[in-house]
Amino acid sequence: MSESIKDRVAVMGVGCTKFGELWEKDAEDLLVDAVYAAYEDAGVTQDDIEAAWVGIMYPFTGMAGVSLADPLKLYGKPNTRVENFCASGMDAFRNACFSIAAGVYDIVLVCGVEKILDQGSRGLPDLGSSQPVMGDISAPAMFALAATRCFSEYGWNKETLAHVPVKNHHNGAKHPKAHFRKEITKDDVLNAPMIAAPLGRYDCCAVSDGAAALVLSRPDLAKKFNHKDDYVLVKANALAVHTGAPMYKPSFNYIGFPATQDAAKSAYEQAGISNPRKEISFAEVHDCFSITEILNCEDLQFCRKAEGGDFVASGATAVDGELPVNPSGGLKCFGHPIGATGCRMLYEVTKQLQGRADGYQVKNRELGLAHNLGGPGSVCSVTILGQH
Amino acid sequence: MSESIKDRVAVMGVGCTKFGELWEKDAEDLLVDAVYAAYEDAGVTQDDIEAAWVGIMYPFTGMAGVSLADPLKLYGKPNTRVENFCASGMDAFRNACFSIAAGVYDIVLVCGVEKILDQGSRGLPDLGSSQPVMGDISAPAMFALAATRCFSEYGWNKETLAHVPVKNHHNGAKHPKAHFRKEITKDDVLNAPMIAAPLGRYDCCAVSDGAAALVLSRPDLAKKFNHKDDYVLVKANALAVHTGAPMYKPSFNYIGFPATQDAAKSAYEQAGISNPRKEISFAEVHDCFSITEILNCEDLQFCRKAEGGDFVASGATAVDGELPVNPSGGLKCFGHPIGATGCRMLYEVTKQLQGRADGYQVKNRELGLAHNLGGPGSVCSVTILGQH
Numbered sequence: 001m002s003e004s005i006k007d008r009v010a011v012m013g014v015g016c017t018k019f020g021e022l023w024e025k026d027a028e029d030l031l032v033d034a035v036y037a038a039y040e041d042a043g044v045t046q047d048d049i050e051a052a053w054v055g056i057m058y059p060f061t062g063m064a065g066v067s068l069a070d071p072l073k074l075y076g077k078p079n080t081r082v083e084n085f086c087a088s089g090m091d092a093f094r095n096a097c098f099s100i101a102a103g104v105y106d107i108v109l110v111c112g113v114e115k116i117l118d119q120g121s122r123g124l125p126d127l128g129s130s131q132p133v134m135g136d137i138s139a140p141a142m143f144a145l146a147a148t149r150c151f152s153e154y155g156w157n158k159e160t161l162a163h164v165p166v167k168n169h170h171n172g173a174k175h176p177k178a179h180f181r182k183e184i185t186k187d188d189v190l191n192a193p194m195i196a197a198p199l200g201r202y203d204c205c206a207v208s209d210g211a212a213a214l215v216l217s218r219p220d221l222a223k224k225f226n227h228k229d230d231y232v233l234v235k236a237n238a239l240a241v242h243t244g245a246p247m248y249k250p251s252f253n254y255i256g257f258p259a260t261q262d263a264a265k266s267a268y269e270q271a272g273i274s275n276p277r278k279e280i281s282f283a284e285v286h287d288c289f290s291i292t293e294i295l296n297c298e299d300l301q302f303c304r305k306a307e308g309g310d311f312v313a314s315g316a317t318a319v320d321g322e323l324p325v326n327p328s329g330g331l332k333c334f335g336h337p338i339g340a341t342g343c344r345m346l347y348e349v350t351k352q353l354q355g356r357a358d359g360y361q362v363k364n365r366e367l368g369l370a371h372n373l374g375g376p377g378s379v380c381s382v383t384i385l386g387q388h
Numbered sequence: 389m390s391e392s393i394k395d396r397v398a399v400m401g402v403g404c405t406k407f408g409e410l411w412e413k414d415a416e417d418l419l420v421d422a423v424y425a426a427y428e429d430a431g432v433t434q435d436d437i438e439a440a441w442v443g444i445m446y447p448f449t450g451m452a453g454v455s456l457a458d459p460l461k462l463y464g465k466p467n468t469r470v471e472n473f474c475a476s477g478m479d480a481f482r483n484a485c486f487s488i489a490a491g492v493y494d495i496v497l498v499c500g501v502e503k504i505l506d507q508g509s510r511g512l513p514d515l516g517s518s519q520p521v522m523g524d525i526s527a528p529a530m531f532a533l534a535a536t537r538c539f540s541e542y543g544w545n546k547e548t549l550a551h552v553p554v555k556n557h558h559n560g561a562k563h564p565k566a567h568f569r570k571e572i573t574k575d576d577v578l579n580a581p582m583i584a585a586p587l588g589r590y591d592c593c594a595v596s597d598g599a600a601a602l603v604l605s606r607p608d609l610a611k612k613f614n615h616k617d618d619y620v621l622v623k624a625n626a627l628a629v630h631t632g633a634p635m636y637k638p639s640f641n642y643i644g645f646p647a648t649q650d651a652a653k654s655a656y657e658q659a660g661i662s663n664p665r666k667e668i669s670f671a672e673v674h675d676c677f678s679i680t681e682i683l684n685c686e687d688l689q690f691c692r693k694a695e696g697g698d699f700v701a702s703g704a705t706a707v708d709g710e711l712p713v714n715p716s717g718g719l720k721c722f723g724h725p726i727g728a729t730g731c732r733m734l735y736e737v738t739k740q741l742q743g744r745a746d747g748y749q750v751k752n753r754e755l756g757l758a759h760n761l762g763g764p765g766s767v768c769s770v771t772i773l774g775q776h
Contacts, residue, residue: 060516066629066632068629078629083469241464241467379467
């Protein structure tokens with residue numbers, strides 16, 4: 001009989017770099033900055049760390065555990081690299097949680113990083129991957145197909161989508177670590193250059209650099225460190241993988257992502273949540289594209305299927321709405337340094353739960369959800385954190 | 389207070405492909421072959437699998453959990469890719485063990501694969517890695533430096549090294565799944581073409597394709613499946629990471645690998661082993677090069693430092709010796725499909741412990757050790773399995 005991870009792992013401290021075009025920092029600089037911020041927040045030193053995980057997608061960012069051990073000089077200890085497309089950081093977190101729940105380690109480090117910019121003038125190297133997702137269609141083009149399908153199926157249009165970037169830019173403008181910190185209007189979105197029709201520039205998240213880190217432990221130990229009064233508990237931690245090429249399958253319907261649906265179902269079961277719309281206080285949702293946030297809100301059961309357009313238009317997902325989505329500004333304002341994003345979301349959720357999100361703080365802060373979608377809907381990780 | 393993994397995870401079944409130049413198989417074929425062999429051995433079906441891990445080093449073999457989910461159609465479940473250089477497979481196993489010890493899953497799958505041959509006529513693609521280990525010196529050249537240093541320090545010579553390939557080829561000749569199945573003589577080794585002086589062709593392992601898989605569970609559940617009478621227990625599971633570029637550091641002494649020393653120390657502590665030479669029955673040791681097996685035997689405390697040459701010359705590591713090393717034939721006869729090797733070693737150790745190693749069976753089979761060394765001594769994983 002398997003046992004839920006619920007309430008068995010504590011987040012003791014979090015750290016995050018500014019996200020953006022960080023030409024003066026390499027992946028090692030970013031890791032050091034994020035990890036030492038997390039150490040300071042947790043009130044631990046590196047000597048307290050017994051094992052570490054790093055989420056990295058691209059081999060040019062780093063390979064193997066040495067990509068973490070070398071910048072930190074975290075030698076002689078276990079360092080593991082987890083790679084799971086855009087969910088790399090949150091899957092690194094998931095594996096670290098298992099080690100704490102198993103009682104094998106007392107205090108561990110999880111971090112995620114990606115250094116995508118400054119890869120030379122010839123663009124990203126060919127990794128030789130045989131997977132179609134990596135090859136012959138761009139991410140905007142893939143998600144544009146979903147938007148087109150929803151326009152046809154539900155009567156949504158570019159104005160429906162525009163609610164997402166307008167809201168997220170409103171939020172991100174207040175976040176000191178965001179890549180883009182400016183408000184935009186619906187007209188800005190509608191008049192922006194087209195990237196892959198019907199997705200314009202403001203429907204797409206940017207390519208940015210960044211890193212984020214968390215220090216984990218057991219609840220009984222977390223009580224003895226900095227956040228003894230407001231450490232955060234892991235309530236659920238789910239991963240679901242579907243095919244690497246869903247959009248090439250005739251059975252794929254383009255109006256939702258089975259990976260999100262399955263991971264959400266598992267996470268809600270683990271956390272004992274029967275009505276996510278009422279019970280989840282706020283969420284960081286994978287908004288790589290405006291259409292993705294809307295469909296994910298449906299798949300996460302924040303609203304019914306086909307009602308995502310009305311849901312975002314209603315203001316329900318604003319910081320002061322019924323269920324704030326991406327109060328940080330999301331991928332839209334942070335960009336998406338692949339391996340870093342999942343850990344950054346967990347950083348955001350932790351700070352919100354602790355009431356430390358100055359300027360973009362949500363009111364209801366009992367349970368926060370973080371959601372990563374990787375590949376063209378291939379991999380999804382859902383984590384739920386809550387106050388202890 | 390952290391708790392050892394000892395006796396909390398059971399190996400329920402194992403599977404392995406033939407290793408070699410498998411031009412007719414791609415990575416997906418290899419995974420399916422190894423995994424279904426493991427299912428059959430364990431007496432489970434894929435429906436029993438709750439989560440899966442795959443060890444893969446190269447992105448052209450596969451990226452993310454979809455590299456496993458797609459060939460197996462293991463959809464809607466967690467699939468994680470772990471990458472940790474040559475220890476990728478054994479680190480995937482380590483993370484899977486945590487999930488079982490945490491009680492989160494009942495039955496999980498671990499596998500490792502690499503498809504290195506058939507990558508086109510231009511050789512391996514440039515992954516863009518910034519890590520020196522991946523760049524500007526070949527693996528034979530790196531390990532040749534260690535051999536040269538030992539020749540100078542200890543008076544070893546090419547004949548000292550030759551004991552390793554002669555023994556391993558003797559063993560591998562009897563293994564139906566080995567890439568190279570022929571006996572060789574000391575003269576064959578000494579007269580072979582030079583690869584990187586003083587390492588000749590028979591001092592180096594080959595580049596091969598292959599995959600291996602294991603089904604894990606808890607001991608109480610393992611009692612209900614195929615190997616109820618001879619399931620195998622995890623006694624220890626250690627990982628230690630040092631720098632990705634030890635051979636560039638003035639402090640590196642070239643006569644041993646701190647990663648192996650640290651992982652071994654941790655593994656022996658977990659398993660409660662104080663005298664490895666007496667207590668370990670046999671071992672699969674990372675013999676990417678002849679010198680590596682000898683230095684690893686020292687670092688694993690099978691003999692004293694500087695005595696590795698005499699140790700292998702004495703016959704102690706033969707199948708019928710005091711402490712058989714690589715009774716399977718090792719990387720020397722199997723080649724080294726990176727992500728697969730760690731899981732293949734665990735396959736071998738399991739079969740030996742169960743007395744199923746027909747033709748190359750060791751006599752004393754209480755505790756078996758598997759050892760992976762990755763990078764130029766950067767990453768080491770040590771796993772100890774035992775009879776229940």
